[in-house]
Amino acid sequence: MSLTIHPIMAQSFAVIDREIGTHNFSSQEYAIVRRVIHSTADFEFKDLIRFSPGAIDAGIAAIRRRVPIVTDVGMVKQGIVGLVGETFANPVISAVEGIKKPLPGKTRTETGLLKCWQEFPQAIFVFGNAPTALLALCQEIPQAAVLPALVIGAPVGFISVVESKMTLATTEVPQIRVEGRKGGSPVAAAILNALICLATEGEV
Amino acid sequence: MSLTIHPIMAQSFAVIDREIGTHNFSSQEYAIVRRVIHSTADFEFKDLIRFSPGAIDAGIAAIRRRVPIVTDVGMVKQGIVGLVGETFANPVISAVEGIKKPLPGKTRTETGLLKCWQEFPQAIFVFGNAPTALLALCQEIPQAAVLPALVIGAPVGFISVVESKMTLATTEVPQIRVEGRKGGSPVAAAILNALICLATEGEV
Numbered sequence: 001m002s003l004t005i006h007p008i009m010a011q012s013f014a015v016i017d018r019e020i021g022t023h024n025f026s027s028q029e030y031a032i033v034r035r036v037i038h039s040t041a042d043f044e045f046k047d048l049i050r051f052s053p054g055a056i057d058a059g060i061a062a063i064r065r066r067v068p069i070v071t072d073v074g075m076v077k078q079g080i081v082g083l084v085g086e087t088f089a090n091p092v093i094s095a096v097e098g099i100k101k102p103l104p105g106k107t108r109t110e111t112g113l114l115k116c117w118q119e120f121p122q123a124i125f126v127f128g129n130a131p132t133a134l135l136a137l138c139q140e141i142p143q144a145a146v147l148p149a150l151v152i153g154a155p156v157g158f159i160s161v162v163e164s165k166m167t168l169a170t171t172e173v174p175q176i177r178v179e180g181r182k183g184g185s186p187v188a189a190a191i192l193n194a195l196i197c198l199a200t201e202g203e204v
Numbered sequence: 205m206s207l208t209i210h211p212i213m214a215q216s217f218a219v220i221d222r223e224i225g226t227h228n229f230s231s232q233e234y235a236i237v238r239r240v241i242h243s244t245a246d247f248e249f250k251d252l253i254r255f256s257p258g259a260i261d262a263g264i265a266a267i268r269r270r271v272p273i274v275t276d277v278g279m280v281k282q283g284i285v286g287l288v289g290e291t292f293a294n295p296v297i298s299a300v301e302g303i304k305k306p307l308p309g310k311t312r313t314e315t316g317l318l319k320c321w322q323e324f325p326q327a328i329f330v331f332g333n334a335p336t337a338l339l340a341l342c343q344e345i346p347q348a349a350v351l352p353a354l355v356i357g358a359p360v361g362f363i364s365v366v367e368s369k370m371t372l373a374t375t376e377v378p379q380i381r382v383e384g385r386k387g388g389s390p391v392a393a394a395i396l397n398a399l400i401c402l403a404t405e406g407e408v
Contacts (some may be wrong), residue, residue: 008311008336186360
């Protein structure tokens, strides 16, 4: 399988290559960082993205074996279904979708996430919005019999966001994280889409 | 009609109020700027958002009379359909949706946008991604018999993005614009969602 990059994206990548300056990313890490900068025009992400050891390999392997991909919100799903559909066709589920009434004391996204976690504990989980849902997942992980294949932790905002990412960092789950307040649906989608591109390389 | 703000959003707004520092925005302008910062955790947007005279009033009036809202891409549509559905129920159309084959020499988004422009010339047009589509609209405006009710110009990226916004600035269409390379689907959606909230205020 091979993906053709749109000429405008290739030109954008060339601009980023010229402007990013020195860094210590591996080529796979840089492919992910560059795609995030492409989706935000914000070079600060160069200093915010963290990879746990083996996270990229775990993500690529999981994509190739077509594990489900669970997103916190619909915008993240919308940002990845195109490329997923053209490539490995993993099922993509938005956790919040279809949750009319949250569990007592929980947000709708948290409620939906816990439901998805029970159904697909080994999924790839992608957070671009909801820190409450990321925190809920992190609380399940220590007692879990199986771990998610990968967690992409990129909620955005001012309340519980930094805490949710710090909590994720303390877990042993393979993870790609955006430190601090920044993040968002396009950032989370860019990380997953970059992984899909990496997963197509060397496929026979 | 009145909207209740989620407690987490209210807390986020309070943080932004404390941290934003001095500014000269009107209260309506600030409601929009604050929602953009809420969706990105990026205070730089304070210095990037531009309002043409009367743009907010034009947007509010158009939302209230339920004109169609045309977005460039699906992620922007996904970011607004919830609040639109709960309030004024304007039709929301993603320009790129359903365009399998672009016109020769054009992008898919540009092709879709020109189709929507012919069908709904007085719509609200919301750009969070595609500078080519924004440029295509700007080229139609000088000869147009009727103008769009409002253009929200927030494409993001490195190629043609700055140019597309500078071109929009030269037109007479009512507009809310994000200068520079930054923007994106959550930014475009936040501007539209803030306008919806303003449109509900004082409604009987």
